[in-house]
Each structure stands twice: as C-alpha cells, then as structure tokens.
Amino acid sequence: MKNVIIAFLVLIPVWPLLAQIDKPIEKMPEPFKIVPQPQEIELLAHRGLSYGALKYLKQVGDFDRPVMGPILSPLTQLNETGPGTLTLRLDNSTDVPKSTEGYVMTIANGNVEIVARGEAGIFYGCQTLEQLLEDSRDFLKAIPACKITDSPSLSYRAVHFDVKHHLDHMNIYYESIDRLARYKINAVIFEFEDKLRYELQPLVAAPESINISEMAALTKYARQRHIEITPLVQGLGHATYILKHDQYAPLRELPNNRWAFCPMDEGTYDVLFDLYRDAIKATPGSRYLHIGGDEIGNIGLCYRCRPTAEKEGLLSLNLHWLTKVCEFAKENGRIPIFWDDMPLKAAGVYESTETGQMDETKAAEAWKTGGPMLEKVIQKFPEECVYMRWNYGMAREPGNIMVLDWYLENGLKTMIATLANPSSTTVANIRSFVQLAAEKGIGGNLCTAWDDDSPHMETFWRGYIASAEYGWKANGRTIEEFYNAYLQREFGISIPNYEKFKQELWDAEVFWRRAFNKVGSRTDLKNALLILPGLAHWFKPGAKMDQDEDSFASLLIDLPDIKNPGKWSSKHEYRLKEAKKIMDDFQQNSKALESLTQKAKRNRYHWQIIDALNDFYITAPRLLLALEQWDQKKKNRPSDAVENVRNAINEFDTSWKNLNTVYAKTRFTSYSKYFVPDRYFHFASQREDLTWMIQVEELYHPLVNEWLDSLN
Structure with missing residues (x-):
C-alpha cells in the first residue's frame, strides 16, 4: 500500500504555487509557456490533465468544428460528456469576455471546457490548449488544473x-x-x-x-x-x-x-x-x-x-x-x-x-x-x-x-x-x-x-x-520573458544568453553590409553598383543620379600596398578590429547554430537559414583578416598568407552556393527572362536573382585576384 501511495504522488505534481490556488496569477507554472500570454490565469484545487488523456470532443451550440492543431485534430466527436472530453460551448454569460475573440478555458480532472461568445474565441481557446498539451508532451508533465480567462488588448x-x-x-x-x-x-x-x-x-x-x-x-x-x-x-x-x-x-x-x-x-x-x-x-x-x-x-x-x-x-x-x-x-x-x-x-x-x-x-x-x-x-x-x-x-x-x-x-x-x-x-x-x-x-x-x-x-x-x-x-511579459517563451513555442528549446547570441548574429550581418565599402553600407543608394533609372522619392525635381560605371570600384576599399607593408592594416585598423570580434564570435556561434538545428523539436529550417546566413556573412571578415595577415613585413608574414587569401575567396563561393540552396527550399530565387526590370533605390530591385546581395563581392573579388596575380 505504501508503494502505491508513493507512485500516486509521483504522478500528481505538487506545484510550488499551491498557495495561490483560486487566485489570479500572471503566468502558468514552469515549464508551461503560452504565447501570447493570457490575460488571467487561476490555478484550481483539482487534478489536471496529462498529454494523451483527451479522447473526445463535444460541441454545445450551432457552430462548425474549429480547425485544430495536430494534437487536438484526432479527437473523436460525441454528444455526451465522459472522461477525457474537450467541451466547446458558445455562451453569452456575463463571466465570458465581451470580445468575440475572448474565451474562458477550464482544465480540471482530466477534462477541458472552452466557453466563448464567438467562434473566434473557441478557436483561440483551442490554440492555447494545443500549446499547453505540446509542453505537457515535451516536458512529460501534467497541465495543472486551471481556469484561463482571456481576450485581446487590440482587436x-x-x-x-x-x-x-x-x-x-x-x-x-x-x-x-x-x-x-x-x-x-x-x-x-x-x-x-x-x-x-x-x-x-x-x-x-x-x-x-x-x-x-x-x-x-x-x-x-x-x-x-x-x-x-x-x-x-x-x-x-x-x-x-x-x-x-x-x-x-x-x-x-x-x-x-x-x-x-x-x-x-x-x-x-x-x-x-x-x-x-x-x-x-x-x-x-x-x-x-x-x-x-x-x-x-x-x-x-x-x-x-x-x-x-x-x-x-x-x-x-x-x-x-x-x-x-x-x-x-x-x-x-x-x-x-x-x-x-x-x-x-x-x-x-x-x-x-x-x-x-x-x-x-x-x-x-x-x-x-x-x-x-x-x-x-x-x-x-x-x-x-x-x-x-x-x-x-x-x-x-x-x-x-x-x-x-x-x-x-x-x-x-x-x-x-x-x-x-x-x-x-x-x-x-x-x-x-x-x-x-x-x-x-x-x-x-x-x-x-x-x-x-x-x-x-x-x-x-x-x-x-x-x-x-x-x-x-x-x-x-518582459522582453526577456518573451524571448524564453518564443524559443520554447517555436522550437521547443531554450538558449542561455539569447539576447547576446542574437546581437552577435546581427552584428555579423551589419558588418558584412559595410565590410568592403569605403563609407556606409552596400545597401545605401550612394553605393549602388549599377546605373539606376528610377529616382528616389526624396530627390528634388531635376535631380539626377551621379553615377559612372567606371567609378564603381572607387566606392570600395583598397588592397594592401605591396611596397608598403602594414600601411593598409593601419589605415583600416578599426575595420579589422571589428572583423576580429565578428570572427571570434563566429567560432562559438557556428557551433551553437549546428546544435540548434539538430536539437530543435520544431521548425528546424529556421536554424538552417540562420546558419547559412551566418556562414555567408563571415566570409567578409575572413577575407579582410586574410589580407591583414599578408600585409606585414615579409619576415613576419606567414608562409601560407597568400593561400589564406585564396581560400577566403573559395570559402565565399562555397557559402554563397549553400545559401542559394537553402533559400530555394522556400522561395523562388530568380525571375523569368520575361520579367521587366524595375531598377530603383531598393537594394533588391537591382538584379533578377539573389546576386543583388553580392554585387560588392562580384566587383571586389576580381580586384583581389588581380592583386594576387601581381604578387608573382
């Protein structure tokens, strides 16, 4: 008998918030995270609901069965209430939120009831329940008995x-x-x-x-x-x-x-x-x-x-x-x-x-x-x-x-x-x-x-x-609380120091945008590498684009001076310092992205695209640091300095090919030959395929190769 009691206690979690039973609380106990956060949650002194316990669906009122997620969709419809039943009911009672998108959901003793004034409220209650069941499955924990009263701030x-x-x-x-x-x-x-x-x-x-x-x-x-x-x-x-x-x-x-x-x-x-x-x-x-x-x-x-x-x-x-x-x-x-x-x-x-x-x-x-x-x-x-x-x-x-x-x-x-x-x-x-x-x-x-x-x-x-x-x-939620909930809902994971991780990935993109431009970013209108017939809306009447194809290369940074080792590195000291920081962050973040792609329970493609972009963005600091490695006195120059520059360009080619492959899984990456070009200041209007992203590399890399040839 003693063993039976112990087993029963293991099955029924003792929540740390029992002191707040029947009182409104801000959020569900861990590990449950609902996005968006409901307006009001109240824990109840009843048995909750385990994943897999719901078997049946009962509808009260004249409305169609709502579209449901993969967990709730298999529920069998019936007219009576029994153990493991989800009941959906349209009701205009005073305790139901006035908004037709609002709902009241009660989870108790292995059953669930969702009450709303409108079908939208029924639907949103089901979305909330789907998320709770997802967490119950992922964390092997029963959902605590609770009452959620919910409606939106903005309609x-x-x-x-x-x-x-x-x-x-x-x-x-x-x-x-x-x-x-x-x-x-x-x-x-x-x-x-x-x-x-x-x-x-x-x-x-x-x-x-x-x-x-x-x-x-x-x-x-x-x-x-x-x-x-x-x-x-x-x-x-x-x-x-x-x-x-x-x-x-x-x-x-x-x-x-x-x-x-x-x-x-x-x-x-x-x-x-x-x-x-x-x-x-x-x-x-x-x-x-x-x-x-x-x-x-x-x-x-x-x-x-x-x-x-x-x-x-x-x-x-x-x-x-x-x-x-x-x-x-x-x-x-x-x-x-x-x-x-x-x-x-x-x-x-x-x-x-x-x-x-x-x-x-x-x-x-x-x-x-x-x-x-x-x-x-x-x-x-x-x-x-x-x-x-x-x-x-x-x-x-x-x-x-x-x-x-x-x-x-x-x-x-x-x-x-x-x-x-x-x-x-x-x-x-x-x-x-x-x-x-x-x-x-x-x-x-x-x-x-x-x-x-x-x-x-x-x-x-x-x-x-x-x-x-x-x-x-x-x-x-606070922003930090939102990030934690977002990661759990979207991917079924948590990421320590997510804000730092996210910032470093963003820094890599920002650096790539301006890595090879003398001033500003590759997306700036003044740095456009083609003649744009479309004028920007802020141009004054009669204004013209001051563009000359022969001068495009002058928009980009120079290359190391063969006769003056170290001059180039000194000139671009701040740029190279940033490149080192981005490169150091990349070493750790690339491993993290590989792990996230493998460990995510949902939406792994997100991490595939972020990983492919990160590998692509790092090619800019990698090339700059390889050029810096060469740009020193000959006696101090590594024997593989030239090869490292060539490898940096080859690694760009590899990452660019991979990025195209990953993009193509979800989007068309080029227009047909019958598309009429629409050239103006939007960066993405400047090509009919993804190569609008790499116009800078298409100009700068040949200059690097010419420079390499001149070393022989």
Missing part, C-alpha cells in the same frame, strides 16, 4: 507580407497562415505590387505572379483560421512597378521619374481602380483595402496639377487622391487604410514624429504652425478611412503622440504600424508602440515586414510573434 492584430521583390513558394503562405493563427494573429496585409496576376491591367502583372483564384483560395483558407487577408496596392507613389512600362509613362508626374502618378490625371484612377477591383476579387469577403499612399515625393510639378498646388498647396493634392480612392473603396464595400505620412509632411509636422529629430519644445512649435493647417482642411479628411500611423522606433516621440491624439480628438479612425526585422531592437520597439496604442484605446497594429532588401521571410518571425504577444496582452 486588429495584423502582419505584413511584402512580395514586391520576390515570391515564396505558395505552400509557404499556407503554412504561414497556420503558424500565425497559432499565435492569435487575425489579419495579414498582403502587399502585391506586381505579384498578383491582374486581369484588368495584365501588363502590370509579373510573369511569376499569383493568379486571382489562387489568392482567393488562400483568403478562404485564412478565414477558416480567423485570419483576414487585406490587399495592399500602392497608388500615388511607390508606383515604379506600374510606371516602368512605357504604356503608363504619360501618367507619370515627371517624365523622367517612374515613382509617382499625377494625382490630377483621370487616367491615374482608371489604372488604379482596375488594380483595386482585381485585388478585391482576389480577397473575397475582406473588410479592408490598403491603398498605400506613403512617400509620394514629387507632385504638384506637372502642367496638370501645378495650378492646384500653387492655389491650394500640396496637401490638397494628397487629399484629392485620397478622397477619390476612398470613395472607390466605399462604393466597393471596403474600408480604406492609408499610410499617413504625406498629409503630415505637407503640414510640416512629420519630422516631429521621427526618432531623435525634435524634442518636445520643437515638436510643439511645429504643431503650432502645422496644426492649424490640418484643422483648416479637416473636413476634407475622409472619415471612413483608417489613418495608419507608422513608426519603427520606440514611438514615444512627442510629435508621434501628438498625431495620435489629433486623430482621436477629431474622430478619425487610426491604427499603428510597427516593424519586424532581424535587428536587436525589434521586440522592444514593437512592445513600446503597441503599449502606447493600448493606452490610448487604439485597436489595431500592423507589424510590417518590408522587402526593400528582401530578407528571408524566416528572419521576420520573431517580430511577427512579438507583435502577436503584445497585441494580445500589451502589458504582459
């Missing part, structure tokens, strides 16, 4: 798919929808540019574009997982994908600039409205149409719109375009979303919203002038439009807060936009702006993922998931 939690410079394989978009739903993301804004196969303006569509019926199928798939896909079709500016074609040249604001349409030419709207019609057809049933409208640049200059600009100002031109496209959206059953920067620039207050540009006093001065200008034309701001306030920093700039307050005070709808990128500050920035939005009662966030330099989509996911975390519970 619209969107991420951004930007395909302007590439397309992923279609299955990746389907898999991404499943992955986003797991974290309670409920919207995707899909920026098409030329990657939708437009039927009404077929010339705009790239040969590789997604056809409308396939996009409609993806939209339906997403809706079954409570994700709404909204099309984003850039309009007045960012129009090079349209205006690069000669057929549309008459609609350009300036003949030599393919960036912007003329807002006063009716032909502009004939084209844009056709694109909108096809985008709406491709996303049936969605509420919104994102019309872009940012970074327009030079307008009010051509013969068609100069008179209006001179009489009423540039702001009137922006509002003329905005009014027309908003009316179209409304007539076609869509709510327009609009990037808000152009009206703010026209009023002279935009600079006050940017990080480090203005203190509170200067921001107030700008608004003292710009505010009345906005007030004067407030009646022209379409009320049905959502003004999307984008800020990719901490978003606590005085002017940024003033803009949000101005929208709210004037009854205009607004959402915020944050940024997912691989940098070390991404999560902190997202957390800060989402918390500000929640404080002000702003209900929506779009986490953008820009394709300007076409990062691999996998590098955006930490940002996507951070936006899901804080969009659901704005004032929940």
